[in-house]
Amino acid sequence: MNIDEIKNKIKSFLINEMPNNDFELNDSTDLLNEWFLDSFGIINTIMFLETEFSISVSRSEINGDNFANLNSISVYILNKL
Amino acid sequence: MSILLNNKSVSDEIREKNNSKHNYKIVFSVLSIIFIYMYFFTQIYQVIGIQSPEKIFKNFYSIEKNIILDDDGNLSSLLEITYANNIKYNNDSERLVFFVILALTFLASYFSKVKYKRIFIVIGTLLVFFILFKWNNVLMFLSMHLILYILFHNKNEKTKYISFLPGGMIFLAFFTNLSTNITFLQIIYSILTSIFFWLYYKFLILKLLDDKKIANILRTIFIQLTMITIIVSLIINSIYGYKWIIPVGIFYFFIQWQRLILYHIEYKDGLIPLDLSLLNYSIVFFNPATVVNCVDGYNIGSGYKYINNNYLVEDKNKIIFSGVKILTLALFYLVLYYFFTNTIKILLEYFLGVPIFLSLEDLLKVHLKGKYLHTSTVLFSTLINQIEWFFLFGGLVHFKVGIWRIFGFQLNSYFDKPWLATNLMAFWTRYSFYFREFLVRAFYYPVFLNFFKKNQKLRIFVATFASTCIGNYTWGHIPEIILVRGLETKNLVYALPRWPYFFLLGLGVSLTQIYLLNKKTKRKPWTKDRRFILDFFYAYLTIQFFSLIHIFARPTRSSSLWDHFTLFLIGLGIHL
Numbered sequence: 001m002n003i004d005e006i007k008n009k010i011k012s013f014l015i016n017e018m019p020n021n022d023f024e025l026n027d028s029t030d031l032l033n034e035w036f037l038d039s040f041g042i043i044n045t046i047m048f049l050e051t052e053f054s055i056s057v058s059r060s061e062i063n064g065d066n067f068a069n070l071n072s073i074s075v076y077i078l079n080k081l
Numbered sequence: 082m083s084i085l086l087n088n089k090s091v092s093d094e095i096r097e098k099n100n101s102k103h104n105y106k107i108v109f110s111v112l113s114i115i116f117i118y119m120y121f122f123t124q125i126y127q128v129i130g131i132q133s134p135e136k137i138f139k140n141f142y143s144i145e146k147n148i149i150l151d152d153d154g155n156l157s158s159l160l161e162i163t164y165a166n167n168i169k170y171n172n173d174s175e176r177l178v179f180f181v182i183l184a185l186t187f188l189a190s191y192f193s194k195v196k197y198k199r200i201f202i203v204i205g206t207l208l209v210f211f212i213l214f215k216w217n218n219v220l221m222f223l224s225m226h227l228i229l230y231i232l233f234h235n236k237n238e239k240t241k242y243i244s245f246l247p248g249g250m251i252f253l254a255f256f257t258n259l260s261t262n263i264t265f266l267q268i269i270y271s272i273l274t275s276i277f278f279w280l281y282y283k284f285l286i287l288k289l290l291d292d293k294k295i296a297n298i299l300r301t302i303f304i305q306l307t308m309i310t311i312i313v314s315l316i317i318n319s320i321y322g323y324k325w326i327i328p329v330g331i332f333y334f335f336i337q338w339q340r341l342i343l344y345h346i347e348y349k350d351g352l353i354p355l356d357l358s359l360l361n362y363s364i365v366f367f368n369p370a371t372v373v374n375c376v377d378g379y380n381i382g383s384g385y386k387y388i389n390n391n392y393l394v395e396d397k398n399k400i401i402f403s404g405v406k407i408l409t410l411a412l413f414y415l416v417l418y419y420f421f422t423n424t425i426k427i428l429l430e431y432f433l434g435v436p437i438f439l440s441l442e443d444l445l446k447v448h449l450k451g452k453y454l455h456t457s458t459v460l461f462s463t464l465i466n467q468i469e470w471f472f473l474f475g476g477l478v479h480f481k482v483g484i485w486r487i488f489g490f491q492l493n494s495y496f497d498k499p500w501l502a503t504n505l506m507a508f509w510t511r512y513s514f515y516f517r518e519f520l521v522r523a524f525y526y527p528v529f530l531n532f533f534k535k536n537q538k539l540r541i542f543v544a545t546f547a548s549t550c551i552g553n554y555t556w557g558h559i560p561e562i563i564l565v566r567g568l569e570t571k572n573l574v575y576a577l578p579r580w581p582y583f584f585l586l587g588l589g590v591s592l593t594q595i596y597l598l599n600k601k602t603k604r605k606p607w608t609k610d611r612r613f614i615l616d617f618f619y620a621y622l623t624i625q626f627f628s629l630i631h632i633f634a635r636p637t638r639s640s641s642l643w644d645h646f647t648l649f650l651i652g653l654g655i656h657l
Contacts, residue, residue: 019602040506040597043529047537060350061527064089 001081006053007074014070027071032064039053042067049073055080089390096195096393100489104398108191110405111487115184115413121156123177128517156416159477161374162213163329174214182209183369187487191401192445195393199364202488206367214329216259221330223251229341230281230362233348233586237291237354241283243359248278251535254330270292277478297349302632309340311560314568325568335564336375337366339519339556343384346522352386370484376565378478380515382485382492391491405487409492414476422469429461438462441635443531448648449640457634459652460625469626471499503606503619505593508627509549517555524552538595545594550587554580578642580631589626 008029009035018041023034035040046057055077066076074075091099120127133154139642155173162175175583186205190198211219224247249271253259257267290296302309314325327335347353365385382388393400396617425637426437435455438444444462448454478495485492494513504510509517529544562576563569606616629652634647 018359022605040594043541044598050534057530059346059522059530060352062526063352079441 001076001078003054003062003078006077007070009052010045010049010077011070011071014045014077018042025070027068031067031069031073045073048076049077053081090386090392093195099396100195100198101397102396103192107189107398107401107405111191112184112402114405114408115180115187117412118160118583119177119180121412122160123173123180125154125157125177127295157318159374159377159413159473160480162372178212178375179209179369179480183210183484184199186369187277191487191629198489199360200464201331202369203360203363203367206369206372208371209369210330210333212349217254217257218328218333220250220254220332221328223330224254224332225331225334226363226366229303230359232286232303233344233353234357234359234362236285237357237359238427240358244282245277245279247274248281249275251278253299253549254328266429300345303493304341306339307335307564308556308560310335311563312569315563315570315573318568319570327564328569331377332564333372335378337371338364338560339380339523340383340514342632343519343522343554347384347386350383357385361389361649364392368488370481373484374477376561378481378495378515381478381481381495382490382520383515383519388490388492393489394491400489400491401487403491404413407486408483411476411479411483412624414472418472418476422465423471425468429465433457433461437465441464441466441631442443442637445632445635445637445640445644445648449644453656454648454651455652458631458653459648462633462654463628464625467624467631470643471496500620500624501607502623503616504597505589505623505626507598507606508623509590512627520548520552520557523556524548538598539593541598542591545591546587547588549590550583553586554583558583575636578636580656581642581645582630585630585633586627591631 008045011025012037014031020035023029025035031041036045040067042062047063049055050057059075066072120131121134134156135154152394161172162179163172182205186201186208188207189201190231193201207219207223210222227243227247231240232249250273252264252271253267256270257263286299288450289299310327317323317325333475346355362385365382365388368382370381371379375601381389426439429437435458437458438447441463444454444459444466475496482492482494491513497511497514499508499511502511525544525548527545529540533540533543558579559573559576563572566572566575602608604612606619609612629649632649633642633651636642636645650657
């Protein structure tokens with residue numbers, strides 16, 4: 001799986017499961033400030049990532065670097081695969 | 082949670098740039114707001130010969146009881162300095178000392194370069210501590226933190242020099258009276274203790290810290306010293322009846338246990354540099370804001386990373402002005418809470434025609450006497466009681482956040498208009514942001530990331546319940562109550578009957594989480610559309626639920642769990 005495929009899957013999840021009319025979702029959209037409405041957004045995303053990519057997320061990996069935007073999440077996933 | 086994740090640290094060059102512009106209007110505004118606080122909360126009005134706050138209030142409002150006023154003409158509030166259970170000072174004088182040093186520390190910090198700012202903040206904190214609690218307690222507080230520092234940052238080259246300090250400091254703190262006199266022999270003893278401690282650290286502790294497992298055990302024991310002390314003290318108290326009165330210096334260290342736990346979590350997650358300097362360590366735990374009423378909102382600015390990442394991230398004047406604004410808001414809360422709640426009470430009694438009680442204790446007393454209580458009485462009394470607490474708690478934590486901000490830390494508000502929350506989950510975030518953050522990192526994540534991965538609903542429910550009920554009860558309120566009231570089993574007995582409150586809160590938040598899991602909506606609450614009115618209804622329901630379950634949070638000696646339960650049922654419209 002390459003990074004674009006990962007990105008598309010995550011993007012599709014965010015748009016469908018956590019719709020947000022106020023912002024356009026692109027690779028660098030600030031997810032923490034502009035997309036996730038609350039903490040539940042990250043929890044939902046973690047559950048999706050674990051199921052979709054068969055990975056296990058640890059506490060130290062839940063940070064601003066990995067979850068900053070679509071690009072950083074995709075790189076994080078790619079490194080885990 | 083997402084809010085705490087989203088900051089990245091800025092370089093020292095950017096911090097220096099953000100610190101370079103001085104604005105005298107900002108300085109004036111900070112000093113002015115500190116002076117207004119001094120006027121309302123100290124006796125400075127006598128010194129400068131102006132009207133007391135009491136006289137001004139009485140021009141506007143008839144106050145029957147001394148609810149918001151001291152007996153000396155100024156305001157009584159949660160802005161207490163001393164809360165340790167073995168020391169009594171005049172609180173007005175304490176506040177005066179605090180505000181004067183706060184102003185001086187602000188000035189020193191404001192006009193200094195970035196590398197000196199933190200030094201002034203730490204010195205200012207210690208100065209408050211020294212004047213209020215004397216040398217012995219300063220040394221106790223410092224030595225506890227120094228031990229913690231050398232246990233965690235043994236990789237720092239300077240640690241071998243720092244490890245020389247705690248031994249002598251502990252000796253001076255516990256075995257001398259530095260306020261009166263100190264003998265030559267005591268100085269010799271303190272140096273010998275320092276050498277002994279240094280040798281002990283160098284030849285034993287450092288070797289043990291090389292082993293990861295042992296190092297982790299040692300660090301965990303030190304971080305959990307608060308809980309260990311409470312448990313051991315309660316056991317000793319129940320067997321021998323002995324009650325240990327914690328010295329203030331140790332008390333202030335213990336009361337920071339949530340901050341300590343978060344520090345440990347971040348350390349284990351690799352978020353704190355192993356060779357962190359002592360000064361950068363100190364800034365997490367030493368701030369004038371942590372001295373004021375150490376019992377409420379002591380976890381503001383928890384963790385190293387969050388504090389470091391929010392330090393001088395933009396022009397200092399902008400951050401400081403946001404601090405002035407929140408300090409002003411805090412003042413309104415602390416000054417006007419009684420007028421606001423009392424006015425609502427009068428209006429409700431007029432329109433509903435039923436008695437409303439400002440105090441839950443008064444409500445319970447009437448219930449215990451067997452008198453009939455209308456459901457509206459229970460609902461609105463609990464609601465008003467909670468609104469009053471919103472003002473007091475909000476005022477206090479806004480005050481603390483304001484102090485952090487005037488020193489250049491762009492911290493989030495602890496208390497963010499909880500009345501706008503349209504569900505319990507949102508309420509929990511808005512009501513106690515930093516405490517929730519502690520619970521999420523210490524309880525939610527470990528459960529969520531390790532258990533029930535195949536059943537998402539169960540996974541979320543259990544993780545939420547573990548944090549909002551179990552974590553909140555055991556690692557939040559019980560240690561707090563026992564630390565503040567004293568290390569006696571009777572205080573454990575006092576704390577334990579509150580469990581239904583935590584159970585109902587945990588259940589409510591957990592079920593809300595499950596509900597939100599399945600809910601997909603593009604609409605944000607308070608959007609002005611046809612569902613706008615429903616937001617009011619949901620907001621009321623949320624706060625009313627939170628208010629009503631507080632019936633269980635105020636147990637008294639004369640009431641049983643059944644009494645509280647039947648009162649709770651009346652709130653639900655069920656009269657047994």
